[in-house]
Amino acid sequence: MSEKRKRPLTLYLDEDLYKALVDLSSREGFSSLSDFVIKVLRDRVSGFEKTVLEDTIKTKISRIVQDEINKHMQLIESLRRQVADLYERVESIQEIIEQLRTSQRAEEERASRKTKKTGIERLKEDKVVFESTLPMKINREAFFNYLEREGAVIIVTSKERIAVDPEFWNKFKDALFDKITTNNEDEIRKLLGDKGFILFQKLREDNQVIYDPLSKRWRNLVNVKGVS
Incomplete structure (x- = not known):
């Protein structure tokens, strides 16, 4: 497997930052400041890619979940409308039944008055x-x-x-x-x-x-x- 092509990167640092990097490199056990800087950059880039990937996955999952929630909410809303419509029909039927009962009672009373003899x-x-x-x-x-x-x-x-x-x-x-x-x-x-x-x-x-x-x-x- 051929080694990946490398490109040069030149950095100009002030004295304080340079000394700080040298000190950190030494404490981390690096013999070369360049190796330490490369590691820091690699970790940073890797973490950034991971964060971007996680954010992308989270976004997709959130979209999928939201889509499913929307579907279920639409179903629930449809059921709610059907139930409300059913209640209205039941109330309408009850009103008709009550009207028929009232009419029947009135008719029976009229018939009773007609048939009731002195x-x-x-x-x-x-x-x-x-x-x-x-x-x-x-x-x-x-x-x-x-x-x-x-x-x-x-x-x-x-x-x-x-x-x-x-x-x-x-x-x-x-x-x-x-x-x-x-x-x-x-x-x-x-x-x-x-x-x-x-x-x-x-x-x-x-x-x-x-x-x-x-x-x-x-x-x-x-x-x-x-x-x-």
Whole structure:
């Protein structure tokens, strides 16, 4: 291997610096001041190259790391936007659901108001209402007073009050007191119907209708408060 080409370098130093170099060269064990100066220069240049290399590597590593961080930050930002969008959609769906629920409740309330019937309307359908069958929560006194004001027939027995639809009551009286000529229950049920027969039984138990075997007629002793 051929020896590297060498170039001369001439330095002009003041007396103090020269003496200092000679002294350092001697203490470092160099027999030649030139060798000592070459070593100092070589170490300096080597250290500089190493520093430059390290700085270059650090710069590249920093750039790579920053690029990766940027990529991950972009991904995180994208995820954040997606999550925020998802929350907005969920809130929008919840608002729609709540609106539908509110609309449904309003519709149910309207339907309830339409289908909810008054006491007198229910009596017209049921024909007869017995006090003993009313729910406990109903104020009985107020209920029967209301039905009486609305024209219902109110029958008072020893055990309870009975509200009867006026039209049904007229048909009941006509059948029981004018047409029926027997005390046979099967025949009476046929003419009065199931509801009329139940009313008949209640009145008979309270001695408000009595059968006269001579005339073969039922006597009307019904205690009516309303329309007779």
